[in-house]
Amino acid sequence: MIRTIRSELYKFRTTPGPWVVLLVTFALTALTILTAFAAAAPPGHSFGTPSTPQQLRDLMGAGYFAALLMAPIMGVICITAEYRHQVITTTLLVTPRRTHVLLAKAVASIAWGIGLCVASLMMVGAMGIPWLVTSGGSASAMLHQVGAVVPGLFGDYALLALFGLGIGVLVRNQIAGVLMTLVLSLILEPILVAIAVHILHYNFNWLPSDAAASLAGGLSRAMGGGQGGRGNAGITLLAWWSGGLVLLAWGVIPAAVGYLTSFRRDVT
C-alpha cells in the first residue's frame, strides 16, 4: 500500500498538470489578497488596510478561493489522467486491487491538496503580510487569526481534493470532471443558495463552498470579503466542526459511489 501511494505521488510529480494547478493557486491567492485589501478600502480609495477580525481572517485565508477551484481540479486530474491516457491499464497491472489504487490516489490527492495550501499560505506570507505592515496594519493582529483559519484551510484543501477525486472517479472524463467542479463552485452553488435563501427562505449552508468557509473559521464566501463570514449571501454558516463533517461527506461520498459504480467496471 505504501509503495502504491509513493507511486501515485511520483506520478503527480512527473506530469505537468499538477504543477500548472500549483502555479494557478499562487496566482489566484495573489488576486484574492488584492481583493482583501480592496474590500477594506475607504470610500474614494482603491485599497485600504484590513483591520477588523473578519478582514484579517479573509486576508489570512486568501487561499480559500483557490481551494474551491484548484483543489478539486487536482483531485479530478489524479484519476481522469489515467483514463484519458489509458495509464489505468498499467496502474491496475501493477496494483490489481482496485481498493488499494483508489485509497492511494485519495492519499496522494490529499497530500497535493495540502501542498497547494502551503503554496497559498506562502503567498500570504510573501505578499499579504508585508503589504499589511507597510500600509499601517497590524501583523500581530492578523497572526491572531492563524489558529481559527489555517488548520481549517488545510482541511479545505485536503477534503476538496478528495471531493474532486470522487467526481473524477464518477465521470472518468477529464474535461467533464474539471467542468463539473468549476460549474458547481462558480455557477451552481451561488444560484442554488440564492434561490434557497431568497425564495424558499432556507438556510442552505451545506454545499461544499460554504462548508469549506465554515471549516476555515467563517471566511467570506465572495472574493473580496462580501458581507463577512456570518453573512454569505444571507446564510448563516455552520460551526467549524459541522462544516468539517459536511465537507468530509462531500469528499468521501462521491468517491465511494464512484468506486461502487464506475471504478470497478471493465478496463477495455
Added chain:
Amino acid sequence: MTTATRGGLIEVTNLTKHFGTVQAVRGLSFSVTPGRITGFLGPNGAGKTTTLRMLLGLVNPTGGTATLYGQKYAELPNPNKMVGAVLEATSFHPSRRARSHLQMIAIAGGIDPRRCDEMLALVGLSEAARRRVGGFSLGMRQRLQLASALLGDPGVLILDEPANGLDPQGIAWLRDFMRHLAGEGRTVLISSHLLAEMAQTVDDVVILSHGELRAQGPLASLVAQARPAMRARTPEPERLMAVLQRAGLPFARESVDVVRVDGVTPEQIGPMLAQHQIVLYELVRDATNLESLFLSLTETGGAVPSSPPTPTAPRWAPPTAAPPAPPPAAAPPPAAAPPPTAAPPAPPPAAAPPPSAAPPAAGGPS
C-alpha cells in the same frame, strides 16, 4: 537477473464474456505451459484481447476462470514480479518521460530502480530515456511497453500483438528474445492475427474465432494437417522437373527458376535433390497451405481436434533458415541467446547468429 526456471501455468477454464448482447468469448478453455512460446491466434475481433484482459484482471468474466500460477491475477502476491504484460502501445502519459514511466512502475512494484536503466538498454531506448513518450514512434512505444513488462523479471509474459509498429529488425529481435525467454523456462503467450508471422516464433498455438476455441496444440500438429509443399529456386529447373517426374511427385513451374513441389516435406525432397546433385539457390516450405488451414479454421468455424501441448516435442525450425537437409540441425540453438535482462551482451558470433542484445537503436518519431 535470476535465470531459474519459474514460469507459471496459465489456465483458462470455460471462460465467457458478454458485453451486453455481444458474446465476446464463449466457454473458452486452454492452458499454456512454461518453457514454450504459445501463439494466441485469431482474426481481429476473435476475442483475443478480451481474453487476455480477463486473464489480467482488467475485465471481469461473465463466467469461468482464468488463472496464472494457479491463482487469479488479483490474488498474486506480487503480480509485477510474476507476470509481465504488453497490452497496447498507448498506455502512457504523453508528457511523462520514458524513464519516469518505468520508475513509476518500479516504485509501485517494489523493484530496484536500477532495473529501469537496464531494461531501457535492453530494448534499445537508453538514448531516449529522458524524452517524453508523446514524441515516441509506435515502435518505440512498443519497446517501452516491453521494457515495462520485463521490469519485474517475471516468469510469465503475456504479449498482445507485440510486433505492431516494429520494423523487420525489431521483429526479428523480438522473436529471438522470446525464444530465449522461453528457453529459460518462462511462459510466453503471444497474441496475433497473423499465423505467418507467428509460425516463425511459436511452439504451440491456441486458435480462436468468434470467441470460441478452434484448435490447440503444438504448431507441428497444425503444420502436419496442412498439405505440405516446397518451393525450390534453382538454375537447373529442367533437370529438377525431370527428377520430380521420375519420382512421380506433382509439381508446377512458377517462374523461370522456381518450381513448386506438392505433397513433400523437406525431409523427403532434400536428400533426393542432394542425390541428383541439383544446384539450389533456395528451398523453402510453402506456407500457403498452412495459412489456408488457418483461414478455414477461423472463417468457417471449423474445428480440428485439440491435442495437449507436448513440451518434449522437437522444436520447429524456421523454414527460411533451414538448408534442405537435415532440417533439425539448422535450428539456431536457443541456448546461444544472451541473458535478456543483464547488461547488453557481446555481439553475436558471425557463424550462427543468436539473438542480438538489443534491437536497432531507437530513431526519432515516425
